[in-house]
Amino acid sequence: MNKYSVKELLSTDHLHKEVIVNGWVKTYRSNRFIAINDGSTINNIQCVVNFEEFDDQLLKQINTGAAINISGTLVESQGKGQQIEIQVREISILGSADPETYPIQPKKHSLEFLREKAHLRVRTNTFAAIMRVRSTLSFAVHQYFQKNGFLYVHTPIITGSDAEGAGEMFRVSTLDSKNPPLTEDGQVDYREDFFGKETNLTVSGQLEAEAYAMAMGKVYTFGPTFRAENSNTSRHLAEFWMIEPEVAFNDLDANMDLAEDFIKEVINYTLENCKEDLEFLEQRLLDEEKSKPMADRSDMPLIEKLKFVSENTFKRVTYTEAIDILRNCKPNKKKQFKYLIDEWGADLQSEHERFLVEKHFKCPVILFDYPAKIKAFYMRLNEDGKTVRAMDILFPGIGEIVGGSQREERLDVLLDKMKALNIDEEELWWYLELRKYGSAVHSGFGLGFERLVLFATGMGNIRDVIPFPRTPQNAEF
Ligand code: 4AD
Ligand code: MG
Numbered sequence: 001m002n003k004y005s006v007k008e009l010l011s012t013d014h015l016h017k018e019v020i021v022n023g024w025v026k027t028y029r030s031n032r033f034i035a036i037n038d039g040s041t042i043n044n045i046q047c048v049v050n051f052e053e054f055d056d057q058l059l060k061q062i063n064t065g066a067a068i069n070i071s072g073t074l075v076e077s078q079g080k081g082q083q084i085e086i087q088v089r090e091i092s093i094l095g096s097a098d099p100e101t102y103p104i105q106p107k108k109h110s111l112e113f114l115r116e117k118a119h120l121r122v123r124t125n126t127f128a129a130i131m132r133v134r135s136t137l138s139f140a141v142h143q144y145f146q147k148n149g150f151l152y153v154h155t156p157i158i159t160g161s162d163a164e165g166a167g168e169m170f171r172v173s174t175l176d177s178k179n180p181p182l183t184e185d186g187q188v189d190y191r192e193d194f195f196g197k198e199t200n201l202t203v204s205g206q207l208e209a210e211a212y213a214m215a216m217g218k219v220y221t222f223g224p225t226f227r228a229e230n231s232n233t234s235r236h237l238a239e240f241w242m243i244e245p246e247v248a249f250n251d252l253d254a255n256m257d258l259a260e261d262f263i264k265e266v267i268n269y270t271l272e273n274c275k276e277d278l279e280f281l282e283q284r285l286l287d288e289e290k291s292k293p294m295a296d297r298s299d300m301p302l303i304e305k306l307k308f309v310s311e312n313t314f315k316r317v318t319y320t321e322a323i324d325i326l327r328n329c330k331p332n333k334k335k336q337f338k339y340l341i342d343e344w345g346a347d348l349q350s351e352h353e354r355f356l357v358e359k360h361f362k363c364p365v366i367l368f369d370y371p372a373k374i375k376a377f378y379m380r381l382n383e384d385g386k387t388v389r390a391m392d393i394l395f396p397g398i399g400e401i402v403g404g405s406q407r408e409e410r411l412d413v414l415l416d417k418m419k420a421l422n423i424d425e426e427e428l429w430w431y432l433e434l435r436k437y438g439s440a441v442h443s444g445f446g447l448g449f450e451r452l453v454l455f456a457t458g459m460g461n462i463r464d465v466i467p468f469p470r471t472p473q474n475a476e477f
Pocket of ligand 1: 163164203204205206227229235236237238240242244245400401402403404405444445446447448449450451
């Protein structure tokens with residue numbers, strides 16, 4: 001007798017075989033039909049019991065959430081709704097789940113309620129589907145880069161530098177925070193700390209990836225990054241995963257080509273390999289849409305939206321063109337935006353990004369050549385002296401999904417920039433050496449993995465696409 005996953009039982013031909021399956025009870029109805037699932041697929045396998053043949057005490061323990069082991073014969077189903085079922089011969093209860101206290105009952109729970117139960121929510125169909133899509137996407141990311149000759153580089157989690165210069169870092173320290181050693185002028189003396197200097201959790205692996213690109217040509221990192229920004233939004237996490245390719249000899253145009261091709265391919269892979277989960281998530285959204293006012297309803301079902309993005313060219317526009325559009329658009333003139341755009345140089349808020357993508361261009365947009373003042377220090381200065389070779393990719397329903405740039409490869413220009421921004425040259429001595437020895441044009445980008453998962457699953461809140469979300473005031477699990 002062989003042990004199978006539910007997916008194997010449902011998808012391959014084991015008909016009339018004696019089989020064993022382990023899983024968790026989804027439902028038990030009419031004293032006869034047990035639906036079980038083991039996480040391998042969105043579908044349950046139905047197990048049919050002849051209750052007269054089993055002990056009452058045992059049957060009483062078959063409750064939603066219980067872990068059970070079943071052996072029996074795989075037969076064609078008599079009933080509607082499934083093709084195959086198990087005629088049960090033996091049942092053992094591996095772990096019961098008290099129906100009085102088990103929180104995940106077979107009814108619709110709100111996403112907010114389930115966030116409080118992050119350790120159990122993956123037992124629901126919705127979260128299991130999301131996490132399978134997440135896992136597939138993550139495989140597709142590695143596959144894309146490996147297939148295209150990129151080296152996977154593991155950049156450090158603990159760093160001594162602030163890659164984005166935005167000061168949104170989590171400090172890493174072994175000093176006694178209540179009673180730290182002080183320098184003569186009363187500052188915390190980090191020379192006494194574990195590493196002998198101030199360190200933090202990385203906000204981006206970019207700077208280290210640049211070092212590797214300048215030897216290995218095409219590299220990427222895919223790892224956790226950390227931001228202590230206090231933005232309690234549906235698009236921000238304090239701990240998120242970022243995909244960061246970096247390519248020597250690529251300019252900004254090549255960088256945009258790479259980003260667009262990459263996104264399309266991983267979405268395509270997911271469309272092909274997560275069909276049932278995406279259909280489930282799409283249906284879930286359609287059901288939810290029914291309760292929304294017409295104006296808030298999405299104009300495209302999930303799968304159509306994913307296909308649309310993977311098949312259509314992203315619109316490329318400069319920041320300056322975008323500002324002109326925004327300045328003159330109705331919502332800006334009628335003061336419907338929270339932040340009004342009235343001058344060149346203003347940073348775009350997510351309401352502007354979403355207007356451009358969802359209302360104006362109606363497709364993903366790559367904005368490039370941003371004002372130097374609103375972008376990070378490492379971006380390459382254009383000939384105009386006021387814009388940099390930056391690009392952001394904006395997605396429908398998401399806003400910014402990618403941030404990237406061609407990097408400043410000229411030592412003198414980079415030094416001037418760092419001086420102007422008060423960035424310590426000594427801190428980044430090694431980064432500067434990359435410009436001293438064998439410097440060359442190079443570029444790269446960062447894609448927030450959870451924002452990609454949000455898009456692919458159609459979910460509305462980033463807290464629902466990562467297993468254990470970290471947000472301000474929340475690290476319960
Ligand atoms: O635009 P960002 O800050 O760019 C960088 O960190 C560059 N060093 C990347 C590079 O060029 N190698 O972040 C990149 C992306 C954003 O576009 C967004 O998708 C995501 O990371 N991101 C976040 N995702 C979730 N929560 C947050 N708090 C995020 N901050 C950025
Ligand atoms: Mg950005």
